[in-house]
Amino acid sequence: MDLKLKDKVVLVTGGTGGIGTAIVKGFLNEGAKVAFSSTSQAKIDALLPTLEAAEGQVAGFVADLNKEEDIKNFVENAKAHFGTIDVVVPNAGYEGKAHPVQDMTLDLFEQTYMLNVFAVMLTLKYAAPTLIEKKSGSVVVVASAAAYEPTAGNSAYVSSKYAVAGLTKCVALELGPVGVHVNYVCPGPVDTPMMLRIEKDFFGDSMTHEEAMAMLAGTYAMDKRYAKPEEVANAVLYLASEVSSHTAGMGMHVDSKVSAAS
Numbered sequence: 001m002d003l004k005l006k007d008k009v010v011l012v013t014g015g016t017g018g019i020g021t022a023i024v025k026g027f028l029n030e031g032a033k034v035a036f037s038s039t040s041q042a043k044i045d046a047l048l049p050t051l052e053a054a055e056g057q058v059a060g061f062v063a064d065l066n067k068e069e070d071i072k073n074f075v076e077n078a079k080a081h082f083g084t085i086d087v088v089v090p091n092a093g094y095e096g097k098a099h100p101v102q103d104m105t106l107d108l109f110e111q112t113y114m115l116n117v118f119a120v121m122l123t124l125k126y127a128a129p130t131l132i133e134k135k136s137g138s139v140v141v142v143a144s145a146a147a148y149e150p151t152a153g154n155s156a157y158v159s160s161k162y163a164v165a166g167l168t169k170c171v172a173l174e175l176g177p178v179g180v181h182v183n184y185v186c187p188g189p190v191d192t193p194m195m196l197r198i199e200k201d202f203f204g205d206s207m208t209h210e211e212a213m214a215m216l217a218g219t220y221a222m223d224k225r226y227a228k229p230e231e232v233a234n235a236v237l238y239l240a241s242e243v244s245s246h247t248a249g250m251g252m253h254v255d256s257k258v259s260a261a262s
Contacts (some may be wrong), residue, residue, distance in 0.1 A: 003241035006031030009082040014092025016043040022229035035078030037063040065119040075126040076106045087240045090120040093141040096157040116160035131180045140239045141168045141184040153183035183239040187232045188255025
């Protein structure tokens with residue numbers, strides 16, 4: 001199936017992370033042009049040679065997504081580099097720290113919300129005018145299955161994903177009438193370094209990686225494993241494409257669960 005993404009200009013935040021890198025590679029494989037952000041030039045320099053992209057097809061930009069000015073500069077510089085914006089993928093996220101509510105602090109909540117909610121809002125704030133002017137395009141936010149499934153001791157992360165799901169649905173209603181379709185993906189556990197940090201935060205040294213995966217993915221309807229980053233990227237590509245142009249405000253689960261049972 002031709003997703004008709006060739007030569008589309010795609011913005012991806014957090015492009016050097018596990019899921020982010022898979023998303024960048026997925027769009028490049030479809031012939032799109034990709035501008036991605038990262039927290040450091042060293043990470044960008046390490047990733048670029050592995051992408052096998054055509055000359056001028058991809059560009060990386062250093063941006064601290066905790067800072068509005070950096071987000072604004074990323075969007076503006078990416079647009080200046082490629083001339084336009086067609087697809088926006090707010091992907092960067094932070095797992096937060098697991099604590100019961102009585103041990104939670106405002107700082108920990110703010111850190112989690114800054115990247116998972118506020119950075120998404122700001123990315124869309126600065127990218128939306130271009131999409132509105134073009135009267136076309138798409139947005140795919142990388143949320144989480146946590147947007148539907150609360151977890152004891154993980155209130156900052158879970159509530160931030162509930163919030164970003166609500167934000168995305170609102171933006172879908174705002175941009176839909178001008179021809180921009182907006183959706184989000186909801187991965188369960190994904191086989192990335194972030195997931196290893198989550199395991200460590202929850203289980204310490206009491207479980208091996210294999211034991212933690214068996215517990216967290218043991219109830220899945222299909223393979224009893226974490227999702228691969230490429231599987232999340234494939235969902236993003238579909239929702240970003242014109243193939244899904246009649247889909248708006250939807251959260252696509254990527255976790256091998258039976259969604260109807262939840």
